[in-house]
Amino acid sequence: MSEDKKSLNFIEHIIEEDLENGLSSDKLRFRFPPEPNGYLHIGHTKAIGISFGLGESYNAPVNLRFDDTNPAKEEQEYVDAIKRDISWLGYKWANELYSSDYFQKLYDWAVLLIKDGKAYVDSQSSEAMAEQKGTPTQPGVEGPYRNRSVEENLDLFERMKNGEFDEGEHILRAKIDMQHPNMLMRDPLMYRILKKSHHRTGNEWCIYPMYDWTHGESDYIEQVSHSLCSLEFKPHRPLYDWFKHNVYDYAKEDLPMLPKQREFARLNLSYTIMSKRKLLKLVEDGIVNGWDDPRMPTISGLRRRGYTPESIKLFIEKVGVAKRENVIDVSLLEFCIREDLNKSANRVMAVLDPVKVVITNYPEDKEEWLEAENNQEDESAGYRKVPFSREIYIEREDFKEEAGKKFFRLQLGGEVRLKNAYIIKAESVVKDENGIITEIHCTYSEDTEKKVKGTLHWVSIKHAIKAEVREYDRLFMNESPDAHKDKDFMEFINPNSLKIITGYVEPSLKDAEIGERFQFQRIGYFNVDDDSKSDKLVFNKTVGLRDSWAKQKPKPKQTNQNKPKQQPKRPAISIIQQLGKKYTNLPEEKQLRTKAEIQELAKKVSYEELEPWFGTAMKKVGTRIATLITLKVLLNTGQKRNDAINEFIQKCKDDKNDLLVKESADL
RNA sequence: UGGCCUAUGGUGUAACUGGUAACACGUUGGUUUUUGGUACCAAAGAGUCUAGGUUCGAGACCUAGUGGGCCAACCA
Numbered sequence: 001m002s003e004d005k006k007s008l009n010f011i012e013h014i015i016e017e018d019l020e021n022g023l024s025s026d027k028l029r030f031r032f033p034p035e036p037n038g039y040l041h042i043g044h045t046k047a048i049g050i051s052f053g054l055g056e057s058y059n060a061p062v063n064l065r066f067d068d069t070n071p072a073k074e075e076q077e078y079v080d081a082i083k084r085d086i087s088w089l090g091y092k093w094a095n096e097l098y099s100s101d102y103f104q105k106l107y108d109w110a111v112l113l114i115k116d117g118k119a120y121v122d123s124q125s126s127e128a129m130a131e132q133k134g135t136p137t138q139p140g141v142e143g144p145y146r147n148r149s150v151e152e153n154l155d156l157f158e159r160m161k162n163g164e165f166d167e168g169e170h171i172l173r174a175k176i177d178m179q180h181p182n183m184l185m186r187d188p189l190m191y192r193i194l195k196k197s198h199h200r201t202g203n204e205w206c207i208y209p210m211y212d213w214t215h216g217e218s219d220y221i222e223q224v225s226h227s228l229c230s231l232e233f234k235p236h237r238p239l240y241d242w243f244k245h246n247v248y249d250y251a252k253e254d255l256p257m258l259p260k261q262r263e264f265a266r267l268n269l270s271y272t273i274m275s276k277r278k279l280l281k282l283v284e285d286g287i288v289n290g291w292d293d294p295r296m297p298t299i300s301g302l303r304r305r306g307y308t309p310e311s312i313k314l315f316i317e318k319v320g321v322a323k324r325e326n327v328i329d330v331s332l333l334e335f336c337i338r339e340d341l342n343k344s345a346n347r348v349m350a351v352l353d354p355v356k357v358v359i360t361n362y363p364e365d366k367e368e369w370l371e372a373e374n375n376q377e378d379e380s381a382g383y384r385k386v387p388f389s390r391e392i393y394i395e396r397e398d399f400k401e402e403a404g405k406k407f408f409r410l411q412l413g414g415e416v417r418l419k420n421a422y423i424i425k426a427e428s429v430v431k432d433e434n435g436i437i438t439e440i441h442c443t444y445s446e447d448t449e450k451k452v453k454g455t456l457h458w459v460s461i462k463h464a465i466k467a468e469v470r471e472y473d474r475l476f477m478n479e480s481p482d483a484h485k486d487k488d489f490m491e492f493i494n495p496n497s498l499k500i501i502t503g504y505v506e507p508s509l510k511d512a513e514i515g516e517r518f519q520f521q522r523i524g525y526f527n528v529d530d531d532s533k534s535d536k537l538v539f540n541k542t543v544g545l546r547d548s549w550a551k552q553k554p555k556p557k558q559t560n561q562n563k564p565k566q567q568p569k570r571p572a573i574s575i576i577q578q579l580g581k582k583y584t585n586l587p588e589e590k591q592l593r594t595k596a597e598i599q600e601l602a603k604k605v606s607y608e609e610l611e612p613w614f615g616t617a618m619k620k621v622g623t624r625i626a627t628l629i630t631l632k633v634l635l636n637t638g639q640k641r642n643d644a645i646n647e648f649i650q651k652c653k654d655d656k657n658d659l660l661v662k663e664s665a666d667l
Numbered sequence: 668u669g670g671c672c673u674a675u676g677g678u679g680u681a682a683c684u685g686g687u688a689a690c691a692c693g694u695u696g697g698u699u700u701u702u703g704g705u706a707c708c709a710a711a712g713a714g715u716c717u718a719g720g721u722u723c724g725a726g727a728c729c730u731a732g733u734g735g736g737c738c739a740a741c742c743a
Contacts, residue, residue, distance in 0.1 A: 007682075009680085033743090069742090069743080133739060136668090136739060168741070183670085193741080232736090234671065319680080324674065325736055326680090328678075419702070423701095448701080455700095545704050546705090547703070551703095573686095574686070580686085613686090
């Protein structure tokens with residue numbers, strides 16, 4: 001038993017409750033059901049994390065089931081991409097399944113529903129049916145084919161399957177209630193004719209089942225215990241249950257478990273979008289370079305950008321699970337990747353906006369290879385050598401001719417440490433005709449023990465390697481680009497989301513491999529892009545380091561001197577009740593300590609304060625025990641018995657909780 | 668002329684049986700530091716949308732209101 005069990009989200013509460021009510025934990029089974037019609041994005045990661053995470057914590061199987069009921073949109077390419085992304089995240093599915101595997105079974109059940117008068121073939125145009133369906137505020141009306149005979153329905157449905165009709169001529173509908181307040185219950189479609197080849201079943205079928213009919217029954221066939229999906233499927237639940245209960249009659253011997261659909265709020269991330277359709281538009285319009293563009297919120301984009309599976313899992317864990325609409329601040333995602341990379345990424349030096357420094361007292365032809373620690377967060381990362389010479393690059397913004405005391409970097413007459421090397425002092429500058437500094441002349445000192453405030457990164461000019469560096473900014477300039485009714489999300493596109501620059505990196509990076517991640521010291525985390533070649537390195541900036549210096553520039557806001565409010569002293573009785581609330585959950589030893597604490601506090605409680613607590617609800621045993629302990633203290637210190645006390649004691653004696661009975665035994 | 672869901676610091680999530688709000692990110696200070704990073708310490712910031720009600724006691728339960736979301740694809 002873990003001491004402090006971490007708080008559960010509402011889905012975990014539901015599962016715990018089911019388990020308490022007799023569901024055997026070996027019956028737990030989950031699934032992740034993507035439609036193979038696009039790439040997975042960070043929003044899907046939440047759903048993946050929930051179902052696969054539950055599978056891990058309850059040691060239950062999780063199926064990967066492709067909801068492939070619409071051959072018009074689905075492709076094998078997406079199946080492969082989805083499998084790749086889930087595997088990359090580190091999850092293992094129990095079975096790789098397809099809804100299309102169940103087409104025959106679904107068909108057989110549909111025939112049974114027809115026979116039972118619970119489904120019928122409709123032969124109207126989609127417009128006519130839409131009209132009869134009504135609107136959310138107006139009930140629907142029944143169509144002319146609703147009461148066809150079972151025989152006719154059976155005949156038509158079979159001929160639909162046999163390909164005797166064209167697309168749109170007939171459909172199969174469930175017969176439920178055209179007046180139902182929930183529009184999904186107004187005789188929803190179960191099958192449509194689609195003369196398209198399916199990525200798995202080829203031309204075997206020309207009728208395809210709809211989502212509601214397929215999804216729930218697939219869950220049922222797989223004996224999924226908890227079918228978790230996002231909030232927009234909440235209105236589908238009555239239909240999910242309707243199908244489920246009707247099919248149960250046909251299959252209950254083989255398939256005893258009735259799955260339970262529960263819905264959670266999907267993930268939204270600030271400054272980006274999560275709609276597959278809209279992401280596709282960014283790809284098609286050439287706003288980004290494909291689904292895996294590092295600016296995309298897709299899993300493949302994040303991977304290329306340098307995110308790790310661990311960082312994404314951490315993020316999902318921190319985001320939580322609930323039922324209200326939410327927008328997560330990207331700063332949380334950035335925190336998670338920094339958290340991970342700080343521990344694992346080797347430090348290297350790279351100068352992205354160089355200015356030349358000449359160390360005038362360092363010999364022209366001398367060079368030294370100095371030792372540098374790879375990662376001070378990880379001793380096993382070891383050391384490497386970096387070359388030093390008379391001419392180096394530093395970052396242009398690390399030098400000012402004159403600056404204040406708060407500028408810890410290089411200024412004329414000032415000293416600064418070069419990381420892993422010497423301390424230098426700026427003596428003079430050389431400028432071009434426009435007044436731009438082209439060289440900074442410095443002298444160095446070999447005394448590296450000296451205290452100096454600033455430390456700069458640098459590269460030796462003659463040893464440095466040129467590299468292409470891609471810096472990314474948010475894709476949209478609005479926090480919720482697709483949440484505006486009057487504005488299209490495309491209006492918010494940030495035209496400067498990609499900046500390509502040439503940087504100079506230390507020579508140890510020469511053989512860096514695609515995907516390898518580094519910290520460019522004092523700048524940020526970078527990884528080697530897929531486009532990188534041995535003669536032309538390409539780096540992506542994953543995320544910058546936190547920069548509290550940059551934050552100083554916007555002037556400090558006024559501090560509101562709010563006096564800390566005087567906390568009124570809490571009455572002892574209130575603390576006692578709080579202790580009591582947890583009492584029954586405590587391990588025995590702690591219980592004894594708590595009891596002593598209550599007895600101590602009880603000395604400060606008056607009878608008048610205590611009496612109202614006699615009315616505590618029966619089920620709150622802990623609180624009643626605490627009350628009883630307190631009462632006993634009062635009785636020992638002279639409180640007389642009265643009716644209320646006697647009644648309370650009697651109730652305690654009669655209780656079915658042992659602890660409470662035991663506590664009242666000596667009264 | 669409807670139905671369903673939802674409302675807790677800036678953001679997200681907690682608060683198990685009703686017992687007077689916690690954690691994380693962010694923010695602000697400080698300590699350490701050969702990264703203005705990391706680590707560590709501290710602080711500010713909500714009295715739980717509003718109004719009634721039940722109760723000795725409500726963030727939690729009930730009713731109504733208000734705000735937000737979802738529902739009218741032969742999509743999933």
